[in-house]
Amino acid sequence: MTEERTPLLEVTDLKVNYGAIAALRGVSLKVYEGEIVCVIGSNGAGKSTLMNAIIGQVGRESGDIHIQGAPLAKRNYQVVRQGISLVPEGRRIFAPLTVVENLTMGAFPRTDRSKIGDDLEWVYTLFPRLKERCGQYAGTLSGGEQQMLAIARALMSRPKLLLLDEPSLGLAPIIIKDIFKELRRINEENVTILIVEQNARQALLLSHRGYVLQTGRVVLEGDSKDLLVNPEVTAAYLGTGATRSAKAEKKS
Amino acid sequence: MKEVSHGLETFLQQVINGLSLGSVYALIAVGYSLVYSVLLFSNFAHGGFLVVGGYACYAALKVLGANIWVASAMSLVGAGIVAVVTERLAYKPIRERTNVTLYLLIASMGMSIVIENLFVIFVGGRFRALPPVIPTSPVSLFGLATTSAFDLLSLVASVVFLGALQIFLLRTKWGLAIRAAAYDLRTAGLMGVNVNLLVSIVFFVAGALAAVGGIFLSVRYTLYPQLGGITIKAFVAAVIGGLGSLPGAVVGSIILGLAEMLTAGFISSQLRDLVVFSLLVVTLLVKPSGLFGKNVSEKV
Ligand SMILES: Nc1ncnc2c1ncn2[C@@H]1O[C@H](COP(=O)(O)OP(=O)(O)OP(=O)(O)O)[C@@H](O)[C@H]1O
Numbered sequence A: 001m002t003e004e005r006t007p008l009l010e011v012t013d014l015k016v017n018y019g020a021i022a023a024l025r026g027v028s029l030k031v032y033e034g035e036i037v038c039v040i041g042s043n044g045a046g047k048s049t050l051m052n053a054i055i056g057q058v059g060r061e062s063g064d065i066h067i068q069g070a071p072l073a074k075r076n077y078q079v080v081r082q083g084i085s086l087v088p089e090g091r092r093i094f095a096p097l098t099v100v101e102n103l104t105m106g107a108f109p110r111t112d113r114s115k116i117g118d119d120l121e122w123v124y125t126l127f128p129r130l131k132e133r134c135g136q137y138a139g140t141l142s143g144g145e146q147q148m149l150a151i152a153r154a155l156m157s158r159p160k161l162l163l164l165d166e167p168s169l170g171l172a173p174i175i176i177k178d179i180f181k182e183l184r185r186i187n188e189e190n191v192t193i194l195i196v197e198q199n200a201r202q203a204l205l206l207s208h209r210g211y212v213l214q215t216g217r218v219v220l221e222g223d224s225k226d227l228l229v230n231p232e233v234t235a236a237y238l239g240t241g242a243t244r245s246a247k248a249e250k251k252s
Numbered sequence B: 001m002k003e004v005s006h007g008l009e010t011f012l013q014q015v016i017n018g019l020s021l022g023s024v025y026a027l028i029a030v031g032y033s034l035v036y037s038v039l040l041f042s043n044f045a046h047g048g049f050l051v052v053g054g055y056a057c058y059a060a061l062k063v064l065g066a067n068i069w070v071a072s073a074m075s076l077v078g079a080g081i082v083a084v085v086t087e088r089l090a091y092k093p094i095r096e097r098t099n100v101t102l103y104l105l106i107a108s109m110g111m112s113i114v115i116e117n118l119f120v121i122f123v124g125g126r127f128r129a130l131p132p133v134i135p136t137s138p139v140s141l142f143g144l145a146t147t148s149a150f151d152l153l154s155l156v157a158s159v160v161f162l163g164a165l166q167i168f169l170l171r172t173k174w175g176l177a178i179r180a181a182a183y184d185l186r187t188a189g190l191m192g193v194n195v196n197l198l199v200s201i202v203f204f205v206a207g208a209l210a211a212v213g214g215i216f217l218s219v220r221y222t223l224y225p226q227l228g229g230i231t232i233k234a235f236v237a238a239v240i241g242g243l244g245s246l247p248g249a250v251v252g253s254i255i256l257g258l259a260e261m262l263t264a265g266f267i268s269s270q271l272r273d274l275v276v277f278s279l280l281v282v283t284l285l286v287k288p289s290g291l292f293g294k295n296v297s298e299k300v
């Protein structure tokens, strides 16, 4: 990637505390337009905290975040208006609302109401199953469909940058594969993606560049294809480590 | 034969009265439930909004000499603003610091006492009657029963306002956002909703609906600073219907209004409150989540 360009998102020395607990201890990362960047790390590394701090749901202790060189707002609704949206961990779809109502909520901040219909069609072409179920209550969808809905809902604000917090969580491998394929397609339609994942292999296979987060610090960064064969990464996140965490996930 | 028809007439009359009273309860219960559904606490200051509405209407009629339409509009807006200010002053600082809704409940009890006492101090504790701006003349219903114009009017007004609320919630962008927030406020924020503005809108609507109830209740029972205590009935109705459920609040209110009026008509007026609280106890024993209640685990 050409380093002279202004990054779409630049996080500099971000620190976040929960009371006495330091969840992020100075994280810096850059995401350039058009990229897919992943952050991998195990339970409690601070991945969700990073996402929530960017989107403005969690307050920053210190550090700066810039979007296209301009300071990013601190309040959630202003961040969304600046062109970032988050697919939260655990999907968090609005179960008692219908699929189409969920998607309409995703378009909440938009003022160009006439174009919302086109974007509805756009997300339906990405996820045709949502179209078939558009009148159905979101709570009745399967786990995979709910994840598709959460992604489609986040796209309805037409973000420049899409944040994803563990989209693979609790899904069968075949569905994970489908969803990651759609993410690549979304990226090809000019949506930059920052994804955090415990499922390191899938995330590295999908992304161009990656960061490894460990107890609130970035310990490693590089091109994803290099990280995939990096001995430290394979030992801690891919090989036996990955199977262990997959087992733990199954148990819970 | 004559006794039978007399019994039927009383029954019909009390049903109308019950629907009328129940629909006023519904206006109060719905606002209260709306706040509960978004912030998950029982706002005990809700009765205060009703009193503000009653006094605002009284002042507009008596002091400003406004007509009932202008006075009602001022009352609704006034109570709505007081509700928003109450939230900003007393609840917002708490909900921004903690997720423990018990603190909100306690703050609301405090605000309820504050509002009541502000009226006692600045307006006085005596009972006031609104000028006769709402007709109370008897109306014959197809020769079957007689009721008062007031009961019919309060029933119609309640239906109109509840219908308007329903349209707002189902057909508008902010209405959708409120329904989403009632399920998950945080995630509504993720969608780019200004959560503080949403909460203010909810309080404004709740306060304005309480004011409508307040106007009708002050005609029915006269106006005094403790009139807000009557919201305990609306709370009971909301619990019977299922906390946080708007259809539940309406159905619970109607049940309560009918139960009260039928008890008054056929047994004794003094047993009204006993019946109300018996209904509450039975609901809590049989179905604690209320008729339309969601299981708490279903909420986030
Ligand atoms: N609301 C909170 N209050 C206190 N501590 C928290 C809170 N949320 C997270 N933490 C702590 O901050 C650290 C980072 O948590 P975070 O949820 O960001 O991790 P994560 O990488 O997303 O983990 P997972 O893979 O399990 O989702 C953990 O030690 C966690 O216990």
Ligand SMILES: [Mg+2]
Pocket (backbone or CB within 6 Å): A047, A048, A049, A089, A165, A166
């Ligand atoms: Mg997480």
